Amino acid sequence: MRVKEKTVTALQVNGITAPGLNGRLRGGFQKLDWALLGILGLAFLVRLYAWWQAPRQGFVIDEAEYYQIASLLADGRGWGFYDTATWVRPPLYVMLLGGIFRFFGPNLEIVRLVQVCLSVATVYLLYRLAWRTFGRKTGLVTALLAAVAWPFAVLSYLLLSETLFIFLFLVALNFLVEYLGFLPGSLPEKPAKQNRLLRFLPPPNLWLVAGGFILGLSALTRGQVLSFVPFIVMWILLSRGWRNWRNWLPASAVLVAVFVITISPWALRNYQTYGRPFIDTTGGYNFYLGALHGRNGALVSQTLEAVKNHAERENLGYQKGLEVLFKNPANFVSKGIKETTDFWSLNFGADERLEGGYTRGFISPSWLIPDQLLGDTLYITVVALALLGLVTAPRSANGFKSFVVIWLLYNMALSFAFFAVTRLRLPVYYLLFPFAAYTLTHPREILAWLRQPFKLPGRPLKVKGLGWLAGLALPVIFLFIVLPGYLPADGFIIKDGGSLAQTKIGLDAWVVQQNTARGDELRKQGHYDEAIKAYSQGLDYAPATQIGLGLTEVMQGKYDDAIGRIGRASQDIAQSHLALGWIYLRQGNEDYAHSEFRSRQIALDVNSATWAWDNLPATPLPDNLLTLGEFDWGYVKGFHIYEKEDSKAGSPYFRWTNWRGEDGRQPASLRFPLAPGTRPASVSVRLNGYRPDSLTPPSVEVFANGRSLGKVQTTRTWQTFTLALPADLNPGREIKIDLLPSNTFVPGAFSRRELGVMVQWAKLS
Numbered sequence: 001m002r003v004k005e006k007t008v009t010a011l012q013v014n015g016i017t018a019p020g021l022n023g024r025l026r027g028g029f030q031k032l033d034w035a036l037l038g039i040l041g042l043a044f045l046v047r048l049y050a051w052w053q054a055p056r057q058g059f060v061i062d063e064a065e066y067y068q069i070a071s072l073l074a075d076g077r078g079w080g081f082y083d084t085a086t087w088v089r090p091p092l093y094v095m096l097l098g099g100i101f102r103f104f105g106p107n108l109e110i111v112r113l114v115q116v117c118l119s120v121a122t123v124y125l126l127y128r129l130a131w132r133t134f135g136r137k138t139g140l141v142t143a144l145l146a147a148v149a150w151p152f153a154v155l156s157y158l159l160l161s162e163t164l165f166i167f168l169f170l171v172a173l174n175f176l177v178e179y180l181g182f183l184p185g186s187l188p189e190k191p192a193k194q195n196r197l198l199r200f201l202p203p204p205n206l207w208l209v210a211g212g213f214i215l216g217l218s219a220l221t222r223g224q225v226l227s228f229v230p231f232i233v234m235w236i237l238l239s240r241g242w243r244n245w246r247n248w249l250p251a252s253a254v255l256v257a258v259f260v261i262t263i264s265p266w267a268l269r270n271y272q273t274y275g276r277p278f279i280d281t282t283g284g285y286n287f288y289l290g291a292l293h294g295r296n297g298a299l300v301s302q303t304l305e306a307v308k309n310h311a312e313r314e315n316l317g318y319q320k321g322l323e324v325l326f327k328n329p330a331n332f333v334s335k336g337i338k339e340t341t342d343f344w345s346l347n348f349g350a351d352e353r354l355e356g357g358y359t360r361g362f363i364s365p366s367w368l369i370p371d372q373l374l375g376d377t378l379y380i381t382v383v384a385l386a387l388l389g390l391v392t393a394p395r396s397a398n399g400f401k402s403f404v405v406i407w408l409l410y411n412m413a414l415s416f417a418f419f420a421v422t423r424l425r426l427p428v429y430y431l432l433f434p435f436a437a438y439t440l441t442h443p444r445e446i447l448a449w450l451r452q453p454f455k456l457p458g459r460p461l462k463v464k465g466l467g468w469l470a471g472l473a474l475p476v477i478f479l480f481i482v483l484p485g486y487l488p489a490d491g492f493i494i495k496d497g498g499s500l501a502q503t504k505i506g507l508d509a510w511v512v513q514q515n516t517a518r519g520d521e522l523r524k525q526g527h528y529d530e531a532i533k534a535y536s537q538g539l540d541y542a543p544a545t546q547i548g549l550g551l552t553e554v555m556q557g558k559y560d561d562a563i564g565r566i567g568r569a570s571q572d573i574a575q576s577h578l579a580l581g582w583i584y585l586r587q588g589n590e591d592y593a594h595s596e597f598r599s600r601q602i603a604l605d606v607n608s609a610t611w612a613w614d615n616l617p618a619t620p621l622p623d624n625l626l627t628l629g630e631f632d633w634g635y636v637k638g639f640h641i642y643e644k645e646d647s648k649a650g651s652p653y654f655r656w657t658n659w660r661g662e663d664g665r666q667p668a669s670l671r672f673p674l675a676p677g678t679r680p681a682s683v684s685v686r687l688n689g690y691r692p693d694s695l696t697p698p699s700v701e702v703f704a705n706g707r708s709l710g711k712v713q714t715t716r717t718w719q720t721f722t723l724a725l726p727a728d729l730n731p732g733r734e735i736k737i738d739l740l741p742s743n744t745f746v747p748g749a750f751s752r753r754e755l756g757v758m759v760q761w762a763k764l765s
Helices: 021-028 034-053 063-074 092-104 108-134 136-148 150-155 162-181 196-200 204-219 224-240 249-274 282-291 297-305 310-327 329-344 365-392 400-417 422-430 433-441 443-451 466-485 499-524 528-535 543-555 559-568 574-586 590-597 600-604 608-615
Strands: 010-013 016-019 625-627 653-656 668-673 682-688 699-704 707-713 719-724 734-741 758-764
Touching: 034 108, 034 136, 034 150, 034 365, 063 092, 092 108, 092 162, 108 136, 108 150, 108 162, 108 400, 108 433, 136 150, 136 365, 136 433, 150 162, 150 365, 150 422, 162 204, 162 224, 162 400, 162 422, 204 224, 204 249, 224 249, 224 400, 249 310, 282 297, 282 310, 282 329, 297 310, 310 329, 329 400, 329 422, 329 466, 365 400, 365 422, 365 433, 365 443, 365 466, 365 499, 400 422, 400 433, 433 443, 443 466, 499 528, 499 543, 528 543, 543 559, 543 574, 559 574, 574 590, 574 600, 574 608, 625 668, 668 758, 682 699, 682 734, 707 719, 734 758
Parallel strands: none
Antiparallel strands: 010 016, 625 758, 653 758, 668 734, 682 719, 682 758, 699 707, 699 734
């Protein structure tokens, strides 16, 4: 039904324009907006592209902790992880992950698909805010900027709470903006007869209740919302006018009440467990660490972890931080100013950018280029335009502009008191898109605003006031802060140049290092002279180049040259120690090999077994018996570092199978190179499927060269299982035995490894 045009289209209250009822109906029941649908489709594709191209280098920042907690939760083991962890986190994101793991197993592909959808939904939510405030054109430009902004595409790939938090926060903000858009007197007591659609609209108070509920959910995702609630009350007060308390006090009371009810189950759970209601306890740790300029995290952890109760631990963190503050207030203030500046600055080395190793040619242009253009370049452009738009944009009935200013100042105050991390500014950056879009879509208004301080030609100069100065000064101050970290000028504040220079280094390194990649392929194919020629054209300072050359020299019998070359390569990486240990083992020097394989770098690198599998040639084993332990490198993949069941002399080694990959179906593999003419008939594996008493030991499916041999049921003790190989199995040069446990488990916060099943040895007969 079409609402008749004589319905009220706009209202004026206190000089502020509010959409009329007809406008609200049109907003709620729009025709399909193909431009918007196209932008949302683009947002989906950008996020899929980031997923496809992401240079995964293991979990970064807090990803591992979220993964581990969710795994325990999915196993039905409750929140016990927190009792031995450093802090208690808000539960909602963990519950999302745990729910997915419960129904689909630890499948990160499902998680990322959900997060991509949430991220695309935030683009729509931001469009709706901008459209409600500034109109459709500004809304579409806002959506376009948000659709292509690289940090938010990357966030949808990472296991971090920001994607869920931004989605919930924007849902709550949309509800509250809808509520505030109903200015007093804008809604008649009885809708006109012709406005039948109006009866289907929720009354303003339902928007308020929904906003308080979703705001509570966002606080259960990121605890900082708890301290932001008073500022939301301030926003309602400013939007409704403080002179008449009936316009803002009841609404604020309802909002706070619903918010408290929403967070109360988790707060009460923590009260029962730790003696004080709270949402999370990361604040004390972060305040203490921030007071120490973000350094000496080991001291902070050691000090706080001595206190077992999390509530008391958080109090101690704040106490220690205040001691540092009062001991040297000037130092704390200088730290705070630096952190506030860092809140806006570029950080090319931020972990969430996934660019580790770019100087060694590890990161491809397909990642570096969009990260530069849609990351740093777009960020600088958007924020500079948005700061101008924040000053020049007119006030609106829904108070969106006031909210963004309060949110921005609040987050800057947090960075002053705690510390600035690149991803913590993203919820602020996201809400600046509408104001950048306003600047882009209203050039005449912006130009007219800039001309306001001047009278007609020939008249004296007249400055309007602080607002006009702020409109010019804020973008200039921002550019002064951020451009040194962006410009390529070598030696200009940033010693090695800004992000443009760093991106160029990465692009050049990747192009040159393709020669090393070609050398690796030639070496594996046995073309050693050609491989050496290719390596000579790679980056000579990159350990990958020198290690590849060394492994090639070993195949040519030049052991001393290889040992000297790899020994001069970086000893801070696992690959150097793996290569040297393998060379010593080929020479029969088990003592030297033992020393290399026990290096700390190998133990800490979760990709050690995979690199050895791909790069260390394996030879046939005596009696086709593979004993897992310190000398099995190149024969195993998908396992943790070797260990012993006890410290007794002669106690056998074993390995735990590792996590099951992104899709939860990646097996652990054992390699058996075969001597000519060998045709084994069966495979035997010795397994132990230990689990805590609350969990059932897993079954294990066994494969030979990709063909299933069947499943075996493990127990909490060592057992040997023998399975027949298919008579028609064509082994070729080797047989690869794959083991796929039906499930994995995480022991807890004291040991965060994801464990599958223990393997002691395997044998072909």
